[in-house]
Amino acid sequence: MRIDIWSDIACPWCFIGKRRFERALVGFAHxxxxQVSWHSYQLDPDLPEHYDGAELDYLAGRKGMTPEQVRRMFDHIGGVAAGEGLRYDFGSLVVANSLRAHELVHLAAAHGLDGPVNEALLxxxxxxxxxxxxxxxxVRIGTAAGLDGSEVEQALADGRYRAAVQSDIRRAGSLGIQGVPFFVLDDKYGVSGAQPTEVxxxxxxxxxxxxxxxxxxxxVAAEDDPACGPDGCVIPGRSAVPARAPQPAAARSARHSDRSIE
Incomplete structure (x- = not known):
């Protein structure tokens, strides 16, 4: 089974969805x-490389929300994240364009390390x-995951994976993906959002x-197949022997009591 996951490093629900999906996968017998592949998506591709302000200021300005509304949103998402074992710190979050982080994930994928690098970035x-x-x-995140530091520096400097990032984003558009996380199973089934693990x-x-x-x-089951069904159990060459109905516990205990008196 192939599972393609579109995600943005700057998306708080993506980290939560990752945790829930991974918990389901651990309990999956197969x-x-x-095979899991991570794909790039940018919620705000026009964000400057570095934003001069806090996450609260950025979201309030971009979404037209009041600071109090943003704080309530932080509290809600932070509480959900905590339930998944994550410790979000929106007060210390550095607002930055996620493009180069996505390029690093693509470099990591070329070495079979996109999973741990994506986790470390989030x-x-x-x-x-x-x-x-x-x-x-x-570079530090890439080398900690097992990539060569010089290769990370060079790949991010020359932008060799930038086209791959843009290709992921275009493919998301062709699939009608308008938000992340988004999970596509065997190119046929789509699951949108950080759904509960049970889903x-x-x-x-x-x-x-x-x-x-x-x-x-x-x-087709033959009449003499040795098996049991609602009408009883079959003995090859003979008719079905009716299955014995279980007796209620009260009845069994009553008969046992009668015998003991005799």
């Missing part, structure tokens, strides 16, 4: 047969107040069953 942004637009921070679990099971239907060796 998780070793699942944590750095939302939990540790680090600047995801800083070359120094990105991801049910979807994984459904997609797996449809892609791997049970094939019966004996399409």
């Amino acid at each position: 998780r070793d047969d699942v 944590s750095a942004h939302f939990e540790h107040g680090e600047d995801i637009g800083s070359l120094e921070v990105l 991801f679990s049910e979807t994984l099971e459904q997609v797996w069953r449809e892609a791997n239907p049970l094939v019966m060796v004996s399409p």
Whole structure:
């Protein structure tokens, strides 16, 4: 099974959705047969490389919300994140364009490290107040995940993965994706948003069953097939033996009491 996930490093619900999806995947019996790929999406591609102001100021200006409304939103999202084991710190968050962070994820994907790099970027942004637009921070995150520092510097300097980022964004548009996180399973099923873990679990099971239907060796059950059903159990060559109905506990205890008196 292939799962493509569109996400933005600057999206708080994306980190929450990642946690919930991963919890569902851990409990999925066929998780070793699942291939997960991360794709880029930018909520605000026009954001300057570095924004001179706090996250509260940025969101209040961009969304036309009052500071108090933004604070309530922070409290709500922070509470949901805490329920997933995440410790968001909106007060220390550095507002920055996520483009180069996405380029780093694509470089990491070329080395099979996009999962841990994406995780580290989200944590750095939302939990540790680090600047995801800083070359120094990105090189440190990349090398900590196992990438070569010189390759990270060079790739971010020459923008070799910028076209791949833009390609992801265009593909999201062609699929009708207008928000993240967004999960696409086997190029057929879409799940929008940071859904509860149970929704991801049910979807994984459904997609797996449809892609791997049970094939019966004996399409039609014969009358002498050794099996049990509602009408009893079959003994080959003989008619079905009626299944014995279970007796209520009260009746069983009553009969046992009668015998003990005798």
